[in-house]
Amino acid sequence: MDLALQEALAEAGRELSRSQVQKLLRQGLVKDADGSALLKPGISFTVEREVELSLPIDAYATEPEPVEDDLDIVFEDRYLLVVNKPRGMPTHPSAGHNRDTLVNVLLHRYGVDGLSACNGHARRGIVHRLDMDTTGLIIVAKDDETHQRLAEALAGQKIKRIYAALLVGVPEEDSGTVDAPLMRSSDNPLRWEVSAGGRRAITYYSIIRRYENYSLVQAELLTGRTHQIRVHMAYIGYPIFGDRRYGLSRRASGDKVTLPALSGQALHAARLIFIHPHTGAELDLSVELPDDFSNLLKYLE
Known part of the structure; x- marks a missing residue:
């Protein structure tokens, strides 16, 4: 349970250590979704279980550190950019990855004011993610309105990946x-x-x-x-x-x-096809295979 909750929080943009997760459990801040039972450290389940977390506002929210590194930009305008992510780079911070992610590099280039904040500190700008060792195209939003429009297009299966x-x-x-x-x-x-x-x-x-x-x-x-x-x-x-x-x-x-x-x-992730959320133009973007794959x-x- 502790590890599953830690991983789920990381995916939601909250990077907590296992000890921090256990502290939340001990404080009675994690319950069944219907509020019927308090969950304790070390408990395990045989099936997926929905839980409710009462996390103190910004208790563990920290701004990722800007880190200078190369950024392969395939498309960019005032609203968004599309990046070709290399192998071995996590999309956003999570347990064990604090400074080596795409978000760290984006923050160095654009700062906190140049990226959307819809998904919280750890996922600034990130509209969708790629696994650490998956290469290719990721859409990054520069403001919240653009992010929300892209997220709606993604949910409506209007972005071809x-x-x-x-x-x-x-x-x-x-x-x-x-x-x-x-x-x-x-x-x-x-x-x-x-x-x-x-x-x-x-x-x-x-x-x-x-x-x-x-x-x-x-x-x-x-x-x-x-x-x-x-x-x-x-x-x-x-x-x-x-x-x-x-x-x-x-x-x-x-x-x-x-x-x-x-x-x-x-x-x-070789190709993305979607309608620009502001201009209405169709964007059809592609990148070649990385050298090791090729x-x-x-x-x-």
């Missing part, structure tokens, strides 16, 4: 749709899993190229759940290459070929 992924294995069909609900794992709060009690999640995929025991696919998010493409591809039996959380070991996959290693999953494909060829 297209990924490239290298799968272990080769699906028989040229394309397919995975419609399988996702929820946080009861065994490991850092993992997500397909479960009838989860939130609906839909991923469309099509094969771009087949290799021996591998396939390059284009995947499109029709919903945007945490780890969605990674979980869905593993669920249908074709995990993403290099995915240490949901993938297979080389021995388990039966692969006897030694491929160049990646420091994470071969998943790249070199992996050259090796397979």
